[in-house]
Amino acid sequence: MKLKIIKAIFLLAVLSISGVATATLITVNQWHDTTGPVSGLRQSDFNNTVFFAVAKNIDFNQTNTYEMLTGYHLASYDEYVTLFSASAALGATGASYVYFNQDGWNGYIWNKVQRIYFAFSDMYTPTPRALHAGAAQNQTNVSGGGLYSKSNGLDFLAGTYQVFGGLVLIKDAASLKASPVPEPSTLAIFALGLMGLAVRRKKQS
Known part of the structure; x- marks a missing residue:
């Protein structure tokens, strides 16, 4: 025995x-594109803890581990929806695009590459979901067009760097220590x- x-x-x-x-x-320096007006970290217009971090010209691979920016973590879909709902109840609209034509982007193009989706931590769940760069930040469901998924004809699981835009991050509270x-x-x-x-x-x- x-x-x-x-x-x-x-x-x-x-x-x-x-x-x-x-x-x-994959270290922060390897994936995070810090060029542009806001250094590749755009704050959402509905909550000051939600950010969209632009990626370099790489493919998002579910088998890799992505180092997070200090003080941030990769948001799950549910976290994003919960924070938006709480902010909307206080009057936030989240009407601006996630990144389309924002902060130096030419439509979906940044650094000569098309960028389409921003990944959640649970992007590869049985119901794959990511945030569409050209949707309003308040479009948190597939029927509204905000989620980039197979169900609305957009298959990011094929995964190429031509469509990977970056990650949805949440800024941690100063009192919380990972x-x-x-x-x-x-x-x-x-x-x-x-x-x-x-x-x-x-x-x-």
């Missing part, structure tokens, strides 16, 4: 180390530590 435990822990360590080797981290994420090396060391503990217990028994 103890031998099976040791083997299981060893397999965990191998998988952890293997995952470290194949994981792709929990530190263990670095890959830390995970590997932790797994190896468990192995050592199991071996030591075996020797003592």
